[in-house]
Amino acid sequence: MNEKNIILDFKEFNQVDFQPVYEDGLGGKGERNVVAHECNRKYFYMPRGVCPFCKIQIPKVLERNDFAWNKQVWHCNNCGWWELENVYSSGGVYDCIAMEGYYRYGIVKRFDQSDRNLPLDTLVNELNRRKNLLYKIHPTKMEELVKYVFESFYNCEVYHCGKSHDGGVDLVLINSEKPTLIQVKRRMNPESTESVSTIRDFLGAIMLNKVQNGIIVSTADHYSYESVKVSEKVIKENILSKFELINFKRFVEMLDVIGNKSNEPWKNYLEDYA
Numbered sequence: 001m002n003e004k005n006i007i008l009d010f011k012e013f014n015q016v017d018f019q020p021v022y023e024d025g026l027g028g029k030g031e032r033n034v035v036a037h038e039c040n041r042k043y044f045y046m047p048r049g050v051c052p053f054c055k056i057q058i059p060k061v062l063e064r065n066d067f068a069w070n071k072q073v074w075h076c077n078n079c080g081w082w083e084l085e086n087v088y089s090s091g092g093v094y095d096c097i098a099m100e101g102y103y104r105y106g107i108v109k110r111f112d113q114s115d116r117n118l119p120l121d122t123l124v125n126e127l128n129r130r131k132n133l134l135y136k137i138h139p140t141k142m143e144e145l146v147k148y149v150f151e152s153f154y155n156c157e158v159y160h161c162g163k164s165h166d167g168g169v170d171l172v173l174i175n176s177e178k179p180t181l182i183q184v185k186r187r188m189n190p191e192s193t194e195s196v197s198t199i200r201d202f203l204g205a206i207m208l209n210k211v212q213n214g215i216i217v218s219t220a221d222h223y224s225y226e227s228v229k230v231s232e233k234v235i236k237e238n239i240l241s242k243f244e245l246i247n248f249k250r251f252v253e254m255l256d257v258i259g260n261k262s263n264e265p266w267k268n269y270l271e272d273y274a
Contacts, residue, residue, distance in 0.1 A: 005113045005136070008053065009122040010080050010106030011265045016043045018087055018101045043103050048083065051076040053108065061264075069101075073266050080125060082106045082266045104269065114138050120148060124255075131252050134219050135188050142186040143170045146217050149251070150182070152258040158182075168205035173215070180213035180242065181206055187220045194218045194247070196226035203234065203243075212241040219248045 051058045054076055062073035068088050075082045087101035111118045113126075116138045123145060127133055134142070147158045156175040171182035183202045185194065198216065206214045223231075223245045234240045246254075 007111045007113055007118065007122060007126045007133075008079050008081075009109040009111060009119065009125075010082060011122070012107045012109070013084075013104045013269070014107055016103045018044065018103070044087070048072070048085065049074040051079065051081050053081055054078045075264060075266065078129075080106070080265075081108070082264075084266050084269065104266075106265070116140060120144055124148070127255060131255075132190065134186070134248065134251075135190055137186065139184075139186045142219070143184045146182065146184050146251075147171055149254050149258060153254050168202050169209065173213075178213060179211050180215055181209060181211055182215045182217060185216065185218040185220065187218060190219075190221060190248070192220045194220040194223045194227055194245070196224055196230055199223075199227045199230050199245075203230070203240075206240065214240060214242070215244045215246060217246045217251055219251070221249075222247055 049058050049060060050056070056076075056078070058074050058076040058078075058081075060072060061075045062071065064071040069086065070088075071084075071086050073082065073084045083103070083105040085101070085103050087103075111122060113133055113136050118137070118141055120141075123133075123137065123141065134145075137145070143160060147160050150156070150171070150173055151158045154173065154175055156173060159172045159174070161169060161172060168183050169181045170184045173180040173182060181202075183198075183205070185198065187194070194216070198218075202214060202216055227245065231243050231245055234243050
């Protein structure tokens with residue numbers, strides 16, 4: 001893989017458990033748990049808040065203190081790596097570095113930006129940092145992304161039906177039992193113009209399916225003058241009830257509105273805190 005085309009994912013993690021040094025607890029008279037002691041010393045005193053991938057200091061995004069429990073999270077906004085610590089610490093009491101708790105850190109997975117199997121939540125996470133990635137993702141992944149965005153934006157059901165013989169229909173949006181057909185065009189050139197032929201072909205598919213609503217989503221910079229005139233005409237002459245043209249800028253705005261629920265994977269593990 002070309003490193004410039006790589007997307008990093010950190011949803012999965014490793015965990016190191018901190019354990020009491022003495023096997024019989026607070027009495028301090030039992031045999032010393034040497035393995036636990038060395039493990040605690042290694043991970044308890046290791047530097048926190050340093051991203052191993054970006055080689056930079058990263059911010060602490062959470063800190064909570066509940067009695068003797070200390071909970072901290074660091075998250076790299078550049079690549080997404082994170083580390084989480086939850087420790088009941090006794091300092092030097094009974095020679096225990098940490099009574100109990102754990103240290104977690106994200107495991108990296110690498111995906112090519114054009115990979116058909118790129119996880120959708122990983123893609124959405126990366127789009128927060130690199131909107132221009134839309135020009136490079138797999139066309140089918142673009143359809144899945146549009147489905148995700150429209151379901152969240154309109155709070156409705158969207159069905160993916162795009163295939164090689166789909167007749168120009170990639171998605172069907174169901175809102176108030178009125179179907180809206182959607183066509184998705186992933187253009188690789190940021191300066192591209194969506195031509196009127198795209199609009200006319202899709203209008204034909206809409207007519208054949210006998211529906212009244214249609215939307216075209218394209219990563220093109222804009223739609224041609226003729227395209228806009230045709231879309232206005234079908235509404236003005238009551239041929240269709242709705243016919244919307246969405247370009248790159250408008251789609252990115254929709255993506256920003258719904259936000260990204262997967263941007264902070266460590267939040268999924270907060271309930272494990274004491």
